[in-house]
Amino acid sequence: MPDPFHDKEEEDTLSSCKPLSFPVKYRTSSPPPRHATPRRSAPTAAWLSAAAENPNSEILITPCKKMLSSVQNPRILLLHCRRSKPLHHHYAKSIHATPLARPISASLPTSQIQTIQKSILSREKTTRQFTEEFLNRLRLTEPHVKSFLHVSETVLNEADEIDRKIDRNEDVGPLAGVLVAVKDNICTADMPSTAGSKLLENYRPAFDATAVKKLKESGAIIVGKTNLDEFGMGSTTEGSAYQVTANPWNLECVPGGSSGGSAAAVSARQCVVSLGSDTGGSVRQPASFCGVVGLKPTYGRVSRYGLVAYASSLDVIGCFGSSVADAGLLLQSICGHDKLDATSSKREVNDFTSQFISKDYFESQPLKGLRVGVISETLGDGVDQEVVSSIRGAISHLEDLGCSVTEVSLPSFSLGLPAYYVLASSESSSNLSRYDGVRYGNQIVSDELSSLYGGSRANGFGPEVKRRILMGTYALSAGYYDAYYKRAQQVRTVVQKSFKAALDSHDILISPAAPSAAYKIGEKKNDPLAMYAGDIMTVNVNLAGLPALVLPCGFVKDGTASLPVGFQMIGAAFDEEKLLRVGHIFEQTLQGYSFIPPLIADEFIS
Amino acid sequence: MALTLFRGIQTRPLLPYSSAFSARKHVIFCSMQSTQAETSMKTKQQAPSNFTETARAKAVEKVLKDYEAIIGIETHVQLSTTTKAFCSCAYNYGSQPNSCVCPVCMGLPGALPVLNSKVIKCAVMLGLALNCKLSMTSKFDRKQYFYPDLPKGYQISQFDIPIATNGYIDVDLPLEFGGGHRRFGITRVHMEEDAGKLLHTGNRSYSQVDLNRAGVPLLEIVSEPDMRTGIEAAEYAAELQRVVRYLGVSNGNMQEGSLRCDVNVSIRPIGQEQFGTKVEIKNLNSFSAMSRAIDFEIARQAELYNQGKDDEVVQETRLWEEGSQKTVTMRKKEGLADYRYFPEPDLPEVILTEEYVNDIRDSLPELPEMKRRRYEEMGLTMQDVLFLANDVQVAEFFDATIAKVSDIKLAANWIMGDIAAYMKNEKLSINEIKLSPEELSELIASIKSGTISGKIGKEILLELMKKGGTVKGLIEEKDLVQIVDPAEIEKIIDKVIANNPKQLEQYRGGKTKLQGFFAGQVMKESKGKANPGLVNKILLEKLNA
Secondary structure, X not given: OOOOOOOOXXXXXXXXXXXXXXXXXXXXXXXXXXXXXXXXXXXXXXXXXXXXXXXXXXXXXXXXXXXXXXXOOHHHHHHHXXXXXXXXXXXXXXXXXXXXXOOOOOOOOOOHHHHHHHXXXXXXXXXHHHHHHHHHHHHHHHHHHOOEEEEOOXXXXXXHHHHHHHHOOOOOOOOOOOEEEEEOOEOOOOOOOOOOOHHHOOOOOOOOOXXXXXXXXOOOEEEEEEOOOHHHOOOOOOOOOOOXXXXXOEOOEOOXXXXXXXXXXXXXXXXXXXXXXXXXXXXXXXXXXXXXXXXXXXXXXXXXXXXXXXXXXXXXXXXXXXXXXXXXXXXXXXXXXXXXXXXXXXXXXXXXXXXOOOHHHOOOOOOOOOEEEEXXXXXXXXXXXXXXXXXXXXXXXXXXXXXXXXXXXXXXXXXXXXXXXXXXXXXXXXXXXXXXXXXXXXXXXXXXXXXXXXXXXXXXXXXXXXXXXHHHHHHHOOOOOHHHHHHHHHHHHHHHHHHHHHHHHOOXXXXXXXXXXXXXXXOOOOOHHHHHHOOOOOHHHHHHOOOEEEEEEEEEEEOOEEEEEXXXXXXXXXXXXXXXXXXXXXXXXXXXXXXXXXXXXXXXXX | OOOOOOEOEEEOOOXXXXXXXXXXXXXXXXXXXXXXXXXHXXXXXXXXXXXXXXXXXXXXXXXXXXXXEEEEEEEXXXXXXXXXXXXXXXXXXXXOOOOOOOOOOOXXXXXXXXXXXXHHHHHHHHHHHOOOEEOOEEOOEEEEOOOOOOXXXXXXXXXXXXXXXXXXXXXXXXXXXXOOEEEEEEEEEEEEEOOOEEEEOOOOOOXXXXXXXXXXXXXEEEEOOOEOOHHHHHHHHHHHHHHHHHXXXXXXXXXXOOEEEEEEEEEEEOOOXXXXXXXXXXXXXXXXXXXXXXXXXXXXXXXXXXXXXXXXOOOEEEEEEOOOOXXXXXXXXXXXXXXOOEEOOOOXXXXXXXXXXXXXXXXXXXXXXXXXXXXXXXXXXXXHHHHHHHOHHHHHHHHXXXXXXXXXXXXXXXXXXXXXXXXXXXXXXXXXXXXXXXXHHHHXXXXXXXXXXXXXXXXXXXXXXXXXXXXXXHHHHHOOOOEOOHHHHHHHHXXXXXXXXXXXXXXXXXXXXXXHHHHHHHHHHOOOOEOHHHHHHHHHHHHOO
């Protein structure tokens, strides 16, 4: 029969989960039988932030040594620790001194992945050299940006291993030596995975998410786990139970969210590329805020196995890069069917790399004939004027490239936001039921079952998560289901149809990625509705399950400095290839902008 | 229930071997205790049950003059698939706690279910066997509630579009209960996953969770409220057990919990259209318990109505207590539980094609009802029919035997007589005895052809069941061929008559009953090999000569 459900050959899949393999992992932890997760030793991120506050403290030396002794000469390290204070001043100065949109003529984004691959294979530079560059930058910027919840201690060892393989002429994979940061709601067996929640503090998964497994198979080095709004619920990364991540462009601003840590890490070049997750815009909005490329693939393109579920029918693992090519190459290595995710697509995946040709080979009007639809509802009231002008700039650039641009109306656009919040909350209220403190996570011991549940959940979840669980529980309750959940599903169908119609007559649709650029930390923290409203540009795409690419296209003034603005291109389902092609050409031909944040700009100018 | 003292619920899925010595010790203790409890229950129950049996039967009989009982049954059948419903864990009943688990069935963060297609196959088979209408497009839903044995906080089930609906099952009631044919409606059949198990400690200071059973596929079968007596209900459940065993989708074992029945009982005065308040009964571990529990419940409710205490019949869940032969309140329902069902977003819809369904329909085995009708047409009595069709293995044995033997009744008698008795004594199933259907037909043929006598046949049968071998081999080995040569029989008879002159005199003096004595002596002399017909014929001639 034509196999609508997975025709799981039972014997065949026996090997896939290996139920016996993971208890072994926990056997090493002697005392805590209940949570069975070994305590994390002094978290790296905590050390890094301590360095910022207290750079000269002698206390620092010990953790520094401890953490990095296996990594490099402790003396060099000590130097870094001592130096961090003056560096801090230096950066702070450079941030305020940065002029608006500094024109750096020669700095078109290049694919760092391709550069690394070329250099290490030609032995021009070692993996270790690249890795040290990134680690040094990470060490210097992390106290300010705080994008990581955990930094791997084995990064340099892994780099050396790749160098050894190259020496032995062994195959190293397309992402060899590429430092990838992974959002902390994506499971990694060798690192904690907290999803930004106190409830999962010290939780170590028994398995790697499929995306992570594929990354490792491609030779990538997982540099660490990035900060996020708890369980991906938020748009600023302030909702993390652990720390607030800053926007590398202005440390007083939010990086966006919920994948704020992953976006900031790429923006500050703490890693080459990173994985995020996008349920309602959580990759695209922070990409816009941090001036990096964010790619939300089609629903089903990337396996969700190992992604801590927020809203299962909307969740997608997405990619961040400092160039379209990097985001595309990252997607290339993680996408494809996975028999562990019944919603992952069996569709063939094309080779994206052919799209990333050098601009020297572009024709004069490389996008001639491309039909671009500007979603008219996204440039009206409620959208920051400077954002609108940036988008208009991008539109005229697309026209210069040969596109025929027309306005297209999606009347259902404004319905998407409430429908999204009903559906996402409903699904999350169910998905988060498993955090009951019984099998893992922090348990609040009680004599009575209901207070064990109540206590563990009240103690473990933050306010935004509780709010969404309550909303979702309400929406699914008997008597309200039809008015909320069912109605929202109807809206979802309408949204899907209107996108389908618009994409029948256009190759891509464009809109801003967010109604504004990054705002100040704390600005919307106590106004959830204002924060939800910021998702207006992105949620519809999740409802329709379509792929979208956000790339930086301009700046808005932020006092004397500037903040990046991104625009969103939406494509037809499973047509990531077209988005990447258009995005690459757009990026490689956009003159007069550099999207390297001032925090680290000096290094890149020199 | 014992949920008030949860000083820390603990799962130990991750430490099955290491420091969990105390836990393991405890678990063993637990299971020992439960076996003890079971056996003590059994011994207890036997004595009083004879007494209560008659009393209850009388009480129910009396009640049913004024009241009509309405009985509906929800049955959970555990499917015997190689792996669980949504992950690739194997499940074996009685395994070490938390040894058949993986991230998926433990509900770890990030784990996702993937449907085992065998579950669909089993559901379609049962749906067809129960004459249901199949939903060509159905889906899974989440049924949400918190309980420590439910790792995800929701059960993957089917809510508004079950895979099969609107069927029926045909039942022949046992003769000792009056016999008769009944048809009971099936409301729906749907697929879902099982939950784990809680092990409560002796001192109740904490409980442990065993997730081995979590995620094991179940089919829930909901009947129409068509049953009227405990016997009908028990027979419905027994037929369902036969059907799942015939189909091979489940072992249907009630003791292991592979077949679990929850019964809803209400009564109403005869003639009244409106239903009475229904009560759910759980913990029914055998068909007879089901029948007894229902009869008890009917009598209990009637008693309350008779006393005018109508309001004391409340919607509740009651437990059947085998020891006291009573139902007792487990929990009262305060309104309907809100399970907040919604479509399972992690699983695609289940879409069946005509071709798939037809293939399954064509490969269905002969079902118990069809088998019974066929046996009936073959001329067997209802008693024989019910016996032979009850157990699929016995039925298959019988069918294989009669494939080569023309005397069906004889084959049935052998199976129901000597073979059944032997199986019962040795506690063996028909597939475990050494006798093959082919040898049974050979044996029957040998008796019919006169090669051996029936008596010898019985001896050989015992030998065959115990040690195996062939009929021919045994006959030759033991020189058991029947003596059919009249001359040889005559010789033996002459010898016997010569040796018993006194008896001969008495016989000829009118005591003709002594013919039996002579026949016995002849058989003894021939070591049972003489053909009895010939012996009688020649003996009579000689005696009366």
